[in-house]
Amino acid sequence: MEVAVNFELKTLNIQQDITFYNDSNDSLKTIVLNDWNNAYSGKNTPLAKRFSDEFYKGFHLANEKERGNTTILNVSGEGNTTLEWERTEQNPDIITIQLNQKLLPKQKVALHLNYIVKIPSDKFTRYGYTASGGMILKNWFLSPARFDNHQFVKYNNLNIDDSANAITDYDVEIKIPNLYSITTDLNLVSKQEINDSFASYFFSGKNRTDFSLFIEKQNSFKSYENNSLEVVTNMKSKKLSEIQKAIIINRAVSFVSAFIGKYPHEKITVSQIDYERNQFYGLNQLPSFISPFSDEFVFEITFFKTYLNTYLRNTLRLDPRKDNWLYDGIQIYTMMKYMEENHLNQKMLGSLSDLKILKSYNIVNLTFNEQYSYYYMLMARKNLDQPLGNPKNSLIKFNEQIASKYRAGLSFSYLDNYLNHDIVNKSIQEFYDLNQNSQTTRFDFEKIVTQNSPNNIDWFFSTIINSRDLIDYKFSNVSRNKDSIQFSLKNKTGHYAPIPIYGIQKNQVVFKQWIEPKTKDSIYTLERKNADKIVLNYENEVPEYNLRNNWKSLKNLAITDRPIKFNFAKDLEDPYYNQILYIPTLTYNLYDGFSPGIRFHNKTILDKPFNFDINPSYSLNARTISSSSAFSFIQNFRNSRLYNVKYSISENYFHYAPDATYLKLNTMIQLRIRENDFRDNHRQLIMLRHVGVNREKSAFITDNSQPNYSIFNARYYNTKSEMIDHFNFMTDVQFSGSFGKIAAETEFRHLFENNHQLNLRVYAGSFLYNKTNSDYYSFGLDRPKDYLFDYNLFGRSETTGFYSQQFVMAEGGFKSKLQPAYANQWMATFNASYSIWNWIEAYGDVGFLKSKSQKESFVYDSGIRLNLVPDYFELYFPVYSNNGWEISQNKYNEKIRFVVTFSPKTLVNLFTRKWF
Numbered sequence: 082m083e084v085a086v087n088f089e090l091k092t093l094n095i096q097q098d099i100t101f102y103n104d105s106n107d108s109l110k111t112i113v114l115n116d117w118n119n120a121y122s123g124k125n126t127p128l129a130k131r132f133s134d135e136f137y138k139g140f141h142l143a144n145e146k147e148r149g150n151t152t153i154l155n156v157s158g159e160g161n162t163t164l165e166w167e168r169t170e171q172n173p174d175i176i177t178i179q180l181n182q183k184l185l186p187k188q189k190v191a192l193h194l195n196y197i198v199k200i201p202s203d204k205f206t207r208y209g210y211t212a213s214g215g216m217i218l219k220n221w222f223l224s225p226a227r228f229d230n231h232q233f234v235k236y237n238n239l240n241i242d243d244s245a246n247a248i249t250d251y252d253v254e255i256k257i258p259n260l261y262s263i264t265t266d267l268n269l270v271s272k273q274e275i276n277d278s279f280a281s282y283f284f285s286g287k288n289r290t291d292f293s294l295f296i297e298k299q300n301s302f303k304s305y306e307n308n309s310l311e312v313v314t315n316m317k318s319k320k321l322s323e324i325q326k327a328i329i330i331n332r333a334v335s336f337v338s339a340f341i342g343k344y345p346h347e348k349i350t351v352s353q354i355d356y357e358r359n360q361f362y363g364l365n366q367l368p369s370f371i372s373p374f375s376d377e378f379v380f381e382i383t384f385f386k387t388y389l390n391t392y393l394r395n396t397l398r399l400d401p402r403k404d405n406w407l408y409d410g411i412q413i414y415t416m417m418k419y420m421e422e423n424h425l426n427q428k429m430l431g432s433l434s435d436l437k438i439l440k441s442y443n444i445v446n447l448t449f450n451e452q453y454s455y456y457y458m459l460m461a462r463k464n465l466d467q468p469l470g471n472p473k474n475s476l477i478k479f480n481e482q483i484a485s486k487y488r489a490g491l492s493f494s495y496l497d498n499y500l501n502h503d504i505v506n507k508s509i510q511e512f513y514d515l516n517q518n519s520q521t522t523r524f525d526f527e528k529i530v531t532q533n534s535p536n537n538i539d540w541f542f543s544t545i546i547n548s549r550d551l552i553d554y555k556f557s558n559v560s561r562n563k564d565s566i567q568f569s570l571k572n573k574t575g576h577y578a579p580i581p582i583y584g585i586q587k588n589q590v591v592f593k594q595w596i597e598p599k600t601k602d603s604i605y606t607l608e609r610k611n612a613d614k615i616v617l618n619y620e621n622e623v624p625e626y627n628l629r630n631n632w633k634s635l636k637n638l639a640i641t642d643r644p645i646k647f648n649f650a651k652d653l654e655d656p657y658y659n660q661i662l663y664i665p666t667l668t669y670n671l672y673d674g675f676s677p678g679i680r681f682h683n684k685t686i687l688d689k690p691f692n693f694d695i696n697p698s699y700s701l702n703a704r705t706i707s708s709s710s711a712f713s714f715i716q717n718f719r720n721s722r723l724y725n726v727k728y729s730i731s732e733n734y735f736h737y738a739p740d741a742t743y744l745k746l747n748t749m750i751q752l753r754i755r756e757n758d759f760r761d762n763h764r765q766l767i768m769l770r771h772v773g774v775n776r777e778k779s780a781f782i783t784d785n786s787q788p789n790y791s792i793f794n795a796r797y798y799n800t801k802s803e804m805i806d807h808f809n810f811m812t813d814v815q816f817s818g819s820f821g822k823i824a825a826e827t828e829f830r831h832l833f834e835n836n837h838q839l840n841l842r843v844y845a846g847s848f849l850y851n852k853t854n855s856d857y858y859s860f861g862l863d864r865p866k867d868y869l870f871d872y873n874l875f876g877r878s879e880t881t882g883f884y885s886q887q888f889v890m891a892e893g894g895f896k897s898k899l900q901p902a903y904a905n906q907w908m909a910t911f912n913a914s915y916s917i918w919n920w921i922e923a924y925g926d927v928g929f930l931k932s933k934s935q936k937e938s939f940v941y942d943s944g945i946r947l948n949l950v951p952d953y954f955e956l957y958f959p960v961y962s963n964n965g966w967e968i969s970q971n972k973y974n975e976k977i978r979f980v981v982t983f984s985p986k987t988l989v990n991l992f993t994r995k996w997f
C-alpha cells in the first residue's frame with residue numbers, strides 16, 4: 082500500500098496492490114475484501130443498527146463530517162484490466178470482486194486498487210481521527226477476508242473487534258507531514274524525507290491478520306525491550322518511574338511467553354485505547370478518590386490484560402466471531418494463573434478489605450480471582466446468560482464484554498482443577514504452536530485437550546461450552562458416624578458435571594475429593610477425618626448456579642446449615658451465611674410528610690428465587706406507623722420463550738388524605754416472554770393480579786364511592802425498544818362488583834435522520850358495566866384517579882394547588898386541566914410530541930370522552946414540553962386548549978405540569994438498558 086494522509090480532510094488516499102494466493106482446494110470466481118471503514122457511512126448500516134440496539138445515540142446524531150466512508154476509484158487485474166466489484170446495501174462494509182477467470186488452487190492473482198478512505202471521528206468507537214489532530218486507525222483499509230470451509234467469511238463491522246482477515250504479508254508506505262509521528266506494530270524498514278514538510282515511512286510485517294496505526298503530533302508511546310521482543314506502549318500510569326514500568330512489562334511478557342508461547346513477531350503495540358475498549362471490569366468501577374489498589378498494581382493488571390488481548394488476537398488464527406470463547410478463555414485463565422503466581426492474596430476490593438468496619442461484608446473478603454464467578458452469575462441468575470460457544474455478535478453486550486468472557490476463563494480453570502497435572506496448560510501451548518503454521522478452529526483445540534486428558538471430557542464441551550445448561554447439586558440422605566460420612570447427591574438441573582466434596586473442621590479443609598455423579602441413586606462413602614461440615618464446591622471451582630444449598634452440618638444439633646448474618650446496605654451473596662440486609666429509608670407524600678424508616682431485605686447483588694422486603698416507617702406529619710412490604714418467588718425457564726414467572730404479594734399502608742389511611746394488598750403473577758435471540762429487544766409481559774383496598778373515611782373526600790373494594794386486573798404488554806424506534810402496546814381489563822372496564826394503549830417513538838424525534842400515543846377505554854354514581858373509577862383526562870394506588874402521587878387527593886399539578890402519562894394523557902375531566906362511559910385520546918431542539922418539544926393532544934346522560938365531548942390542548950430526563954424530570958407548559966390561550970391567562974404558574982420521580986431504579990434503567 083501507498084498511503085497519503087490528508088489531516089485537513091481526514092482522508093487517506095490509498096494505492097494498493099494485492100497478490101492473492103489461493104491456498105485452498107477450491108477454484109475461486111470471486112475475492113472478498115473487508116471494507117470495515119465504510120460501516121460508518123450511514124445511519125442504516127449494520128454498525129449503525131448495532132449502536133441503536135444498544136441505545137447509543139451519538140452515531141445517529143453525528144453530522145456527515147464525523148462519519149466515515151470508502152470511495153473506490155478503480156479496481157483492476159493483471160494487464161490493467163478493469164474488474165467488476167459489488168458492495169450491497171445489506172453489506173456496505175464488504176466488497177466482492179469478480180475475477181475475469183477462475184483462480185485455481187495453488188495459483189495466485191494480482192489486484193490493483195485505488196481508493197479514498199474518509200476516517201470517522203474517534204468518539205464512536207475510540208478509533209478514528211482525534212480532537213487533538215491525530216489518527217488512531219484500526220480496520221481502515223481493504224483487506225482480504227478469511228477463507229474457511231469452501232467460502233469467504235463475510236462479517237459486518239459491529240464494533241466488537243472480530244474482523245476475519247486472511248493471513249497476509251504487508252509492505253506499507255505512508256506519507257505524512259513532518260509534524261507527526263507514527264507508531265505501529267509493523268517493522269520500520271526505512272524513513273525518507275520527501276521535503277521540508279513531508280516524509281515517507283516504509284513498514285513491513287509477515288503472517289498477520291491486521292495491524293494498527295497511531296499517528297500523533299506528540300508521540301505518547303514508549304519502547305521497552307524484552308529479549309527479542311520490543312513492547313511499544315502508551316498505557317497510563319500514576320507516579321511510576323520508567324524502571325518500575327520496565328520491570329512490570331518484563332514480568333508480564335516473560336510470564337505469557339513461558340505460559341503460552343513465544344510471540345512470533347518482533348514488535349507489539351499495547352495502547353491505552355485498546356484497554357479502554359476492553360477494560361478490566363471490577364477494577365475501574367470504583368471512584369478514583371477511593372484508590373484501593375496501588376498505582377503499581379493498577380498499571381500491572383491493566384497492562385497485562387491489554388498485552389494478552391493483543392498478543393492472542395495477533396497470533397491465534399481462529400475465526401474471531403465464531404470461536405471467540407477461545408480467545409476469552411485463554412486470556413482470563415492466563416490472568417488467573419498470573420494472579421496466583423504474583424498476587425495470590427490480592428483482594429477484589431484491594432485495601433478496602435483491611436478496614437475493620439467492612440470485615441463482615443463478603444464483597445471485601447473475596448480474592449481477586451473469585452470475582453469472575455460473580456459477574457457470570459449475575460447474568461445466570463437473571464436468566465440472561467448465553468452459551469460460551471455462541472458467535473460473538475449474538476451475545477448481549479454484558480455477556481460479550483464481561484460475563485461470558487469471565488465464565489470462559491472460569492471454565493478453563495474448572496477443567497484444570499478437575500484434570501490436574503497441568504493438562505490444560507499443556508493443551509493451550511500445543512494449540513498456540515499449531516496456530517503458528519495454519520488456520521485453526523475450536524475443533525482443533527477440542528481435539529488437543531481431549532487427546533491429552535486421561536478422562537472423558539465430552540461433558541465439558543457439550544455442557545460447559547456449547548450450552549447454557551446450569552450445574553447445581555445439593556446433598557440428600559446424609560448420615561454419619563465417628564469415622565465415615567455417607568450421602569447421595571441431588572442433581573437439581575439434571576446436567577452432569579464433576580464436582581468436588583470438601584470436609585471442613587472449624588473452617589479448615591480436612592479433605593477434598595472429586596466425584597462424578599453420573600447416576601441419580603449413587604451413594605458415596607468418605608472417611609470423615611473429624612469434619613464437622615461437608616461442603617460441595619467449597620472453593621467455587623465449578624461454575625455452579627447456587628452455592629447456598631451446598632452445605633450440610635455434621636453436628637448432632639444444628640438449627641441451620643448456615644448461620645444468619647446482618648449487613649448494612651448491600652453486599653454480594655455469601656454462600657456461607659443466610660444474609661439479612663438493612664438500610665435507613667426516607668419516603669415522602671403530602672399527608673405523611675417525610676417518613677423515616679428502616680428496610681429489611683435479602684436482595685443481594687445476585688438475584689434469588691425468593692425475596693422479601695419489609696420497610697416500616699414513621700410518618701412525621703401524622704405521627705403514626707406506615708409501611709410497605711413485598712414477598713416474591715421467581716421461577717426461571719431456561720429453554721422457553723416464557724423465561725420468567727414471578728409470584729408476589731405486597732402491602733402498602735399510607736395516608737391518602739390528611740385524615741385517612743389506605744391499606745393495599747396486591748397478589749400478582751407476572752409472566753415474561755422474550756425472543757429466542759437474546760439481543761432482540763422485543764419483550765412481552767402478562768400480568769394477573771388481585772388488588773384489595775381498605776380506606777378510612779375522610780372528611781376531605783366528598784365522593785360517595787365505597788371505601789373498601791377489590792379488583793381483578795389483567796394486563797398484557799408488547800414492547801420493542803431501541804434508540805431509533807420504540808413501540809409499546811398494552812391492554813388492560815379490570816373487574817369488580819361495581820364496574821368492569823377495558824382499555825388499550827399504543828405508544829410509538831421515532832428518531833428521524835434530521836435528529837428530531839416524534840412521539841405518538843393512542844389510548845382508548847370503555848366501561849363494560851358501571852354501577853357506581855361517582856367518578857372514583859372513571860377514566861381521567863389529565864390525571865388518573867389511581868384507585869389501584871399504582872402511581873407515586875405526592876398529593877393523590879389534591880384537586881388544586883402545586884401537588885395537583887403532578888403529571889402521570891396514563892389514561893387520557895392531557896396536560897391542560899379541562900372540563901369534563903372524567904368519563905364514566907368511554908374515552909379515546911391521541912397524544913403527540915415533536916422535538917424542536919434538543920430536549921425542547923412541542924406537544925398536542927386531542928380526544929373524545931363520554932359520560933352517562935351527557936353528550937360526547939371533543940377536547941384538545943397543546944404546549945411546550947421540557948424533556949430534561951425522560952420519565953424522571955419533565956415540565957409541561959400549556960399554550961392553547963379548549964380553555965383558550967392559556968399562556969395569557971391568570972395564575973399561569975398553576976397550569977404548569979411536572980414529572981418528578983425519586984425512584985433511583987428509573988434513572989438507573991436509562992444507563993443499564995444498553996448492557997442487558
